[in-house]
Amino acid sequence: MGKKKDLSAAEKSEIVRCLGRGMKTFDISGKRKRDHRTMKRFVADSEHRRVGADKGTLRKISARSRHRIQRAAAKIPLHSSKQIFEAAGASGVPRTSRCRVLQSPATVQKPSIRPPLTNAHKQKRLHWAEKLGMETTKTVLFTDECRATLDGPDGWSSG
Template sequence: MGQKKDLTGSEKSKIVRYLAEGCSSLKIAKLLKRDHRTIKRFIQNSQQGRKKRVEKPRRKITAHELRKVKRAAAKMPLATSLAIFQSCNITGVPKSTRCAILRDMAKVRKAERRPPLNKTHKLKCQDWAKKYLKTGFSKVLWTDEMRVSLDGPDGWARGWIGKGQRAPVRLRRQQGGGGVLVWAGIIKDELVGPFRVEDGVKLNSQSYCQFLEDTFKQWYRKKSASFKKNMISMQDNAPSHASKYSTVWLARKGIKEEKLMTWPPCSPDLDPIENLWCIIKCEIYKEGKQYTSLNSVWEAVVAAARNVDGEQIKTLTESMDGRLLSVLAKKGGYIGR
């Protein structure tokens, strides 16, 4: 059995546990299917203990250089510490010192995600806000899709861990994975759905309308005539939603003209159902939760949606008046969620 790469954290924990149980190094090597020399080396190094790290004096910078670094950090958002110091012509400063200096005046953050808005987009957002400013949003049905994966939105998660505790192991998939596409709607204090899009189906105009026929229509036909008369449907500008085929299909169901809300481009921050997706994702992925099958993650979505009460939904739908005022105050700019 040849020697492999270094022991993983999980293997090291198992070695400690096996030693506590009285297992020999040879038996541990067989249990872990690792080279005996690798196991013995780890045990010997652990028994010797770690050498105390000798702190070296940090490279000091002058007050003038510090002011230059502060100005560069403000002018170069998201730049690395090396790039910031190089722009100030300050060399010979190790990374640990650079980070310690920057930590007093800045913090590491990710870039904010937001849609690109040009002048035309902003004008259309303002026109949209003015048009619907006097609308009773309790009669608007907000709809959208969300994709949920087995490992979370980014495939990873981070959070606080107590001192002395080990970080939990997360699955790292070489293949497989995937996700589930979910459709839902909210109106006043009611949740419509969620409904699962069949695996492998790509939502184009035809498949989207067929999906609505099989799901949304069952909910819609149970509503009273007065409800249908007053309801306004919101569809965003996704190609499958805004195509001529989909518009004609909705018109045949009586959702047309003023009953079909026009939607400004690049405006996910105006749709309250996006906040519902955040609530559901926080619930299904809490504590770094992962899933092993598409059915299990779908069941988690259903359970999380069932726990969203009417008051939470009502808070989202009633937030529209404030969103419209924010759009006008920012002259069509991005308002956040």
């Protein structure tokens, strides 16, 4: 069963007021509709704060090792994280740290924006089209990209 939220500042001040009036923690828990053990824990240690789990630190892996790991992951992408780390010379790293390191290079990046076609490029392409015998060059779309989509299934709105 999961834990409920921590006591709010208003709840804590209400508990202190009730304790000042002489109420017991069990009565306060019934009034506040909280577990009586939560009240007892707060009374025993009023500065009690729930400590979150450590998400794992990456201090064991240097920047140079991270770079070697990224290169090894690019060379052998279908291998396990343990095999990638061993290939990079960084063995003995716990699994959670390996997974956190391998999350960052797996992000998708959009291609860099290229400069638009210059007038010279457009003139050369029109000349090429006229040379091939195309009469209707006004309706031809020239692009220097390898694909053109208008919000296709991959979500890219530009081509």
